[in-house]
Amino acid sequence: MKIKKCPYCKNNIRLHEIKFPYVNDYGGIVVKCSECDKVSFSNVKNPAESSISLGGIKIDTWDREVIKNEDFLLEYPDILEMDAGVLVIGDYKAREYNFDFSAANIYYCKSCKKEVETTSKDCLDINSETISSSYKNLMNFILANDGWARDNLVIEVNCECACGQKFTSFWHQNYILDGNPLDYDKLFLIGTDMPLSSNDIDGIMSKNNCIKTLEKFIIRWNAIFSRLLIVTPFIGHQWMSQIEVIELWDWIKNYVDPNKSTLVTRTATFNKYKKACEEKGISLELLEDFGISNALITEFTRKQDFHAKIYVGYSKSNSEILLGSFNLMNGPSMENISLKHSDYHQFLNKFISPMNINISEPNEIEKNWSHIYQDENNEWKTDDIKSEKILSRLLNY
Ligand SMILES: [Zn+2]
Ligand SMILES: [Zn+2]
Incomplete structure (x- = not known):
């Protein structure tokens, strides 16, 4: 993708050129700006196949061989060429999580107190063939009937712990109706119907494990809460190399949904990142100018006088809070960590008011989710379910 600017109003226009392996046509396209309605052009490869995804409409093309x-541009008197832009390689919005089943567990059996994450994964794997075909049927049904298009899909998998305790694990996916088969790499464990007990989580662990624990909670919170909040004075430490600093911030931008999260940190922490980017040739201002910066970075809250570290998922009724001594970085040093849950107002009174910061009001979670589950005869079924029914089983402490 190239992002160029309208020569009249500087609106960002996203241009997608196609390049064929052997023979390419050369020419140009004429685009009407969606902001100012004025017409401009750009030279492109394969004008017939090139497209505009944002900022304007493609209204004409020409092929230089014809x-x-x-001569072609005589048809458009006074037309200007689009301003030079930036080339964006890859999908800059793509985020890739990893739920590490081998490290720092957060989901445990209520009877034997052993972790149930690996059992949950095994049960998912055993049923993967039937789950995949239920997924395919559900998607085909929705696409064919113009049915309920949902942003969230939840899959319930019945499991049994080695101790005999039966439980249900919940798996979530951001549901995109693209006709593709179920991608298990994009399906995440977000909890079970057994209590999420702070006794299982609280304690002392290495910073590495604190971060693994936080990753698992962020995956859960991205699905079940409408807002996330990260309050940390430091990201990394002062002796970190610039590449390490950039990698850490990339980690945050990857795990935390930028559209529903707030980051509160010290100005110096942000400036260190900004300087590292600039010295490595990445300009945050340039990204912002071309409309491809991360909202978490552009809208972060600056706060100076604090040393508190809290990591929170919240909605209008509930919140889950990870408290700890750990900053956002990996390392072997031992840190304390603990899990709290509270209602939204208590969270505001006890954690937000003393910080004297503003946080965004949580929106409603999507009311209905697509749902794949096993009935009492262990037959796989699909339907549409009220999300509060799933949440009431997950928000169980
Ligand atoms: Zn314009
Ligand atoms: Zn058990």
């Missing part, structure tokens, strides 16, 4: 640039 007509010279200057």
